[in-house]
Amino acid sequence: MNILFTDLDNTLIYSKKTDIAEKVPVELYNGEINSFMSKYSYELLHKLNEKILIVPITTRTYIQYSRIELGIIPKYVLCANGGILLKDGIKSDEWYKESLDIVKPSSDEREKAYAFLQKDKRRKFECRNIDDLFIFTKCDETEDVVRDLKAILDMTKVEALYNKDKLYIMPKNLNKADTIKRFIREYATEKVQIFAAGDTEFDTGMIEIADIGFAHKDLNISKNIFNDYEGLFSDFYLEKVLEYIKE
Template sequence: MTILFASDLDRTLIYSKKSRGHEISEHDLAIVEWRENNPAAFMTKEGLEIFKELSSSIEFLPVTTRTNKQYERLFGLYNPQEKPTYSIVSNGAVILENGRPIPEWSDKVKEQLEADCTSIPHVLSQIEPYIQRGSILNSLQAENWFAYMIIDEGRFTVEDFEDLSQLFFKQGFTLSKQGRKLYVMPNCINKSLALEFVTDRLEAEIVIAAGDSLLDLDMVLGADYGFIPQHGEVILNNRALPSHVQITDHTGVLAGEEIIKKVSEICYNMYE
C-alpha cells in the first residue's frame, strides 16, 4: 500500500527563527537550512529524526511555495540519496521528478495563466497605491509564475488585506499573508491540482496532507487525513473544518513535530 504524505514546508514542518516560538531550547533544534552562512530554518531534533525514519514506510512529497532554487537550500531535511522522487515547488506551478521539472505540467500551467489573464504585470499595477502609502514595501517575482510582496506589518491593516483579497478574488487570484510576505496567487497555480497529478503517478491509496496557509487549504481538505498547525492562517480565519482535518495542540516548531508524530502513528496503525 502506498501512503503519500504531502506537506507544506515553511511554518508547517520547518520554521524560521521568528516563527519557531519560544517553548523550545536552542539545544533541541536541528538546522535544516543555511542562508549566507546563517541558520535560517529549523525543526526539532526529535521531529527530524522521526521524519527521516518515516521515509522508509511512506512517500514524502514536499509541496512548497518556494521556488526550486529556494527549496534546494534545505540541505538538512533529507539523508543523502533519500530525496523524495517528486517535489512540488512554486506553489504547484512546477513538479520535480528526480530533481527535474516535468515540462508538460508547467506548460499546461502557463497556458492556463495566459487564458485567465492572471499575469504578474496585471498584479503589480494594482498594488501601486499600497506601495506609495508605504504599507507594501517591495514586490518580488517567483520565476515569472506569481508575485509576492514584502509588507510593513505595522502599516498593512486587516482591512487592506480584505480589500485586496476581494479585488483580486474577482480576477482569479487567492491572497495569502505569511508573516511579512503577501502572496497574490493565480488560482490556476495551486498545490492541490499538482498533488492530484503526483497521487495518480504514484498510485497512492492514502493521502495525508499538512499545511498552515490559505494556499494549503484545498490540499488539506482534499486529503484522507489533514493537519493544520494551530498558528495557521486558516485557523486565524476561523473557518469551519471537516472532521478528517486535525488542528495541532502546539504552535510553532512544536506543531511541526506533532504533525510528524501523528503521521507516524497513522502509518504504524495502517501497517499493523
C-alpha cells in the same frame, strides 16, 4: 500507497524565532543558519521516508527550496505553490509547461495587480513575478492592500493571499489542493491514502481533501482534522502519520 504532502515553513521547518530545545539546522542563507527542525521531527522524517512517499509542497521558489537540506532527497518536491515539480532534484519541464497553461487565464489580472503594487506606497519590498506563475511582494497594512486589490481585480481568476507582511497574487487554479489531484493523476500507480499537513490559508484546501489532515490550531478548517496537539506541530503530525502506517 501512502503519500504525505507537507508544507515546509512553520510546518516541517522553523525559523530561529521558534523555541526548539533540541534542533537540527536545515537551511543556510547568506552564511547564516536560517531554518531548523526539531531533532525528534528530523528522526521521524527519516523513519517515514523509508515507509511512505513524502512530497514537500511549498510556495517557496526552486532557488529558495534548494537552500534546504533535510538529510533526505525527496523523490518529488512541489515548489511555487505546485507550479514547479522537482523529480529527484531536477525540474520537470513538462510539468512547468502545463502549469503555465493552467495559469494563463489569470495573466491579465496578475499584470493588473503587479502594476498596482508597483505604485503602492505601502509596498516595502520589490514586486516579483515568480516564474510567470504568481506575484509576490511585502507590504505594510497588508489587510488594507488586499482589500484594495480585491476592489480592482477579477477574483474569480486570482486570489489575494497574505501571511503577515507577505502578499501573493495567486491564480485561482494554482493551489495546493488542485496540485495534489494533478500529481496523483500523473504519478500514483495504485490506490492512494493521502496525509497532508500545513499551517496557513494556502494549505486549507489540501488538508480538507486529504484522507487524514493535520492543521495548526489557529487555522480555520471546515473538515474534521487533527489539530489537538501540544508542543511543536511537526513533532505531532509526523508521529501521528507514523502511527497510522504501522496500524
